[in-house]
Amino acid sequence: MNSGNERDEMLERLWQLRERGCSTVPALRGELADRYREVDLAELSRDSLVVLAGEEISLTAAGSAHAERLIRAHRIGERLIHDVLGREFESGACEFEHILNTEIVEGICTLLGHPRECPHGFPIPEGECCRVSARYVRKLIVPLTELKIGQSARVAYVYTKSDQQLHRLTSLQIRPGRLVRLHQAYPSYVIECEGASIALDDEVARSINVWVEGASAVAADPAPTDSPGRPNFTRPHWRWRWGPRDRQ
């Protein structure tokens, strides 16, 4: 591993320590363990990416910007592995930030619908793509409330501030990667997920974001986006079938 990577690793750890509010040399040493080398810190200081004041370390504007890019790539990488590949996200993503350039990160971020948190729940710094995200791209991932009655979609992520709500939804199997089907939108949202019918109110339904299959088809149909949660009297999706049930 070259020293550039080591320095990047150190900057990332400093960012994380700053999130936790304990940017000190001993904390950094604890985080990096045997990868900690005095020379790297000295180099960062020399390139004015960090400022050392006794035991305290702080990132300079340039250092902060650099670390932000790295953290963003790392956490976007985790989201990709977790949401799309459904795999273990800790082991693979730590190398991501050293491979991905900004364009690729923007691309993945857009693909994922500009997620706001990594799978651990830490904030993902906003990228340029998030700030100017085009409407048609956003539509790849939409809130559950924008599905049509009878439409199925995979859950991309659940964005909620309440831990308890997240826990409840997870235990009901409503979590990234699960296929859900919208049965009804009014008076309550009713979805089917893993064999259970679950009723949700508008706020909860809006917090569940899903991948739209065949996104272009939806992009061509702009109707429902402007009025989330409006009464939807659409005929439910059903078929009458008489006679004996035949199982193949």
Added chain:
Amino acid sequence: MDAHAGPREAASLRPKRIDIVGLPNSGKSQLFNSLTGAYKLVSNYPLTTVEVAKQVCFEQDECWEVADTPGLHGLYIQSEEEMVVRSLIFEEAPDLLVQCVDANRFKESLLLTADLMGLGIPLVLVLTAVGESAQRGLELDAEKLSRLLGMPVVQSPEPGRGIAELTRILLGPVSAPLPLRYGKSLDAAISRVAGLLSPRCPHPHEAAVLLLENDPSFRDFLSSSFGNPVREGRESELEGIRSGFAGKAGMTLSARRNRWVDEVSAAVSTSMDAPRPRFSETFAQMCRHPVYGLPILGFFLGVVYFMVVGVAGVLSLFLTTTLSDPVVRGVSALLPPGLWKDLLIGPHGLLTLGLFNSLTTVLPILSVFFLVFGLLEDIGYLPNLAILTRRLGAKIGITGNAIIPLVLGFGCKTMATMTARNLQSRKEKVIVIALIAFAIPCSAQMGLSIAILGQHGLAYFAVAFTFLVLAEVGVGLVLNRVLPAEKGSQFIQELPPIRMPRISAVARKTGYRLLWFLREAIPIFLIASLAMFVIDKIGLLALLKQALKPLMTGWLGLPLDMVDALLLTLARSEAAAGLILRMSREGTLNGVQSIVAVVLLVTFAQCFANIAAVFKELGARTAIIIVVGIYLMSFVLTGAVHEFLVLTAGVLGL
């Protein structure tokens, strides 16, 4: 097993403790009934069981104490009833756990299994609703599941089946499953935390997992039940381990658990061809639909109305003319007028107001109503109704999950009040409990009210229930305004699948409900009529009537004899309802008066069990305010109904 041999032998005198656990509405009570031979109400919806029920039974030479528990999603708990189950497992040290695994919700159930495996208690899985899930296109390989998880798995394709096999397994030795592996770093963290725990703390492995997950209530629970769970001076180490996962160990643990669930599920389940929409699903959707749902509600109400008025009313009349009337005539002929005759068949006679009131007037109506209501419960209609009425609920301060207890109040107010304990917002709890206690008729009141009003016609029934609905909405609006604002709960509710009712189960349930009614009510009916007889003879009743005259005849426009009914409601509302029904039949009450009487009956008659539940859930102060408020409101409302009807009876065509 060996690890358990010590305590097990020491405790050989105590019965083998078996706890039945599982998701809500997964068939635990059904299994409890089949296993113990006891009977406990079973319904096709969540929250049927809100308190733990225990039953001792004997199987060959073993003595078992079986406990039926409220629904549980996982040991990281989400509601108060779940807390009851977790406390039970941690405090009462069951010897065996039996988990009902609803095959329809296999993954959701496995998530609970993952938690239970960490406890180190022998575990047996019972797969329920296997037939139903096969129809939906999911086939489960029970044998493979058993091999994979290292625990016995019993299939119960239909309710009550597979019990013999389960009994055989429970009699033999069952070993505790190995806890789930969370991966190297987490497993190491779990065993480090487990090492920090004091020896008093039970189930150290799972306790460590829950402490890592940072379940806020768990730490408090352990401290209050077993003293500080962490060894002296090791507190900072726990914090250190937690912060090693950036405070997000819970998320990682949950992610691993979910992955395990997916792997197991993929290994043991085979999906067949994409299932076509079945009639039951279509029907469930229609029940909840804002347009189609209303005629369905109307249809069910119509069926109930017809059954009560057309079948039960006629049955009750028939019993009165063939059973009680001849007896009354016989006694009348045999006994000379006087005290004894009055005691038996006078207006407050033991036979007339006590025995026949319960047997020939009330019982036929309740039996038909309970039968129809039991069918609706077995179908799973009520929670779907809750979806339909949720928006209305939001207007009166009932957001989210609070609508469920309100709808369940139409079954039994006491049970509904107890289910309200799961609401997090105190404001919602107060509103819901007050509304349940005030003007929601429980199933017995509903059946008898329909019978009383049905004699005069459907319009009378419609008018009376419109008033009750308006009163509920009014009280809800006022309470919503008066009580300080709180953040409402979020609505996330699992719906039971619509099922074809099983006639035998419904008949059995109706039978038990009637049996309980008779066992509880007949003594009360007799005592109440005796009490009425005594206060009549000593002249107290006349005094009371004199005192209540302005209220009864003036403000309420009811005959003075209704004072009897009012006093009877203090004992049991069915007794009063029987009397009102008889007065209405005999023509002492006309149609408009019957409406007023029914509104008075539903709002004034408070069931003792429900008042006790209100005290328990809300505390004495609030409960007293609610109960006194209801008595006052009841007279205000009933009087207002009377005044309104006097003014508009002509217009309404009553």
